[in-house]
Amino acid sequence: DVKVTQSSRYLVKRTGEKVFLECVQDMDHENMFWYRQDPGLGLRLIYFSYDVKMKEKGDIPEGYSVSREKKERFSLILESASTNQTSMYLCASSRDGSGNTIYFGEGSWLTVV
Amino acid sequence: AQKITQTQPGMFVQEKEAVTLDCTYDTSDPSYGLFWYKQPSSGEMIFLIYQGSYDQQNATEGRYSLNFQKARKSANLVISASQLGDSAMYFCAMRGSGGSYIPTFGRGTSLIVHP
Numbered sequence: 735d736v737k738v739t740q741s742s743r744y745l746v747k748r749t750g751e752k753v754f755l756e757c758v759q760d761m762d763h764e765n766m767f768w769y770r771q772d773p774g775l776g777l778r779l780i781y782f783s784y785d786v787k788m789k790e791k792g793d794i795p796e797g798y799s800v801s802r803e804k805k806e807r808f809s810l811i812l813e814s815a816s817t818n819q820t821s822m823y824l825c826a827s828s829r830d831g832s833g834n835t836i837y838f839g840e841g842s843w844l845t846v847v
Numbered sequence: 848a849q850k851i852t853q854t855q856p857g858m859f860v861q862e863k864e865a866v867t868l869d870c871t872y873d874t875s876d877p878s879y880g881l882f883w884y885k886q887p888s889s890g891e892m893i894f895l896i897y898q899g900s901y902d903q904q905n906a907t908e909g910r911y912s913l914n915f916q917k918a919r920k921s922a923n924l925v926i927s928a929s930q931l932g933d934s935a936m937y938f939c940a941m942r943g944s945g946g947s948y949i950p951t952f953g954r955g956t957s958l959i960v961h962p
Contacts, residue, residue, distance in 0.1 A: 767950070774856075776938065776954035792949075822890060832880040832944045833899050838892035 736761045740825050740839035747846050753812040755842050757825030766808035767826040767836070768792075768800065777824065783808055784830070815846045849874045851939050853953035860929045861961050867914070868924040868956045870939030878944040881922040883913065886936040886955070895937075898922060929960045 741756035765784050769777040779792030781800040789800050801809045812819055825839040850873040860866040883895045898906045898913045906913040914923040926933055939953040
């Protein structure tokens with residue numbers, strides 16, 4: 735079975751802190767994604783990566799950065815956390831192609847106080 | 848650009864009855880895939896079913912079936928014989944080919960199954 739693992743399930747951080755959300759997949763997938771989920775807004779794409787060291791901005795990249803130094807790992811970084819970044823963050827991975835399933839991690843619930 | 852629309856924010860169904868969750872999409876890509884996911888209150892996204900744009904038959908997976916009407920650009924999820932454990936958020940998603948391979952998700956439908 736494909737496994738996408740997010741390092742932290744629940745986090746509470748203070749405003750201004752630097753926050754790292756880690757994601758690891760074990761299926762050698764080319765594509766990896768970070769989404770943010772808020773009630774009534776569905777999933778919004780923050781950043782995605784189609785290969786090692788490659789990254790592209792999604793719909794809401796402001797306040798976030800990412801890193802993909804190894805194929806299996808895709809990290810989301812909040813340089814200076816703010817209360818409006820309190821949300822659920824979902825990491826996903828897949829192979830290239832329209833017919834390939836997107837696999838998700840369990841999600842990371844981040845609260846910024 | 849791709850777009851997914853789920854017009855039902857919430858749905859209620861009696862246990863053991865069937866329910867249809869609506870999804871319409873828009874794309875100019877001739878080749879694309881449509882997906883449905885279930886998200887229980889725990890937060891994990893569970894893949895349910897997939898339909899390819901060139902598939903002739905509607906996809907089925909156990910109690911889940913996808914009513915694919917290409918001309919209407921709709922991909923409704925049908926859950927037969929609802930169970931209490933089906934209560935969850937359901938998301939429709941699509942991804943195209945080439946430059947539009949990034950998955951696009953709808954806003955979701957909250958399904959509550961009553962005993």
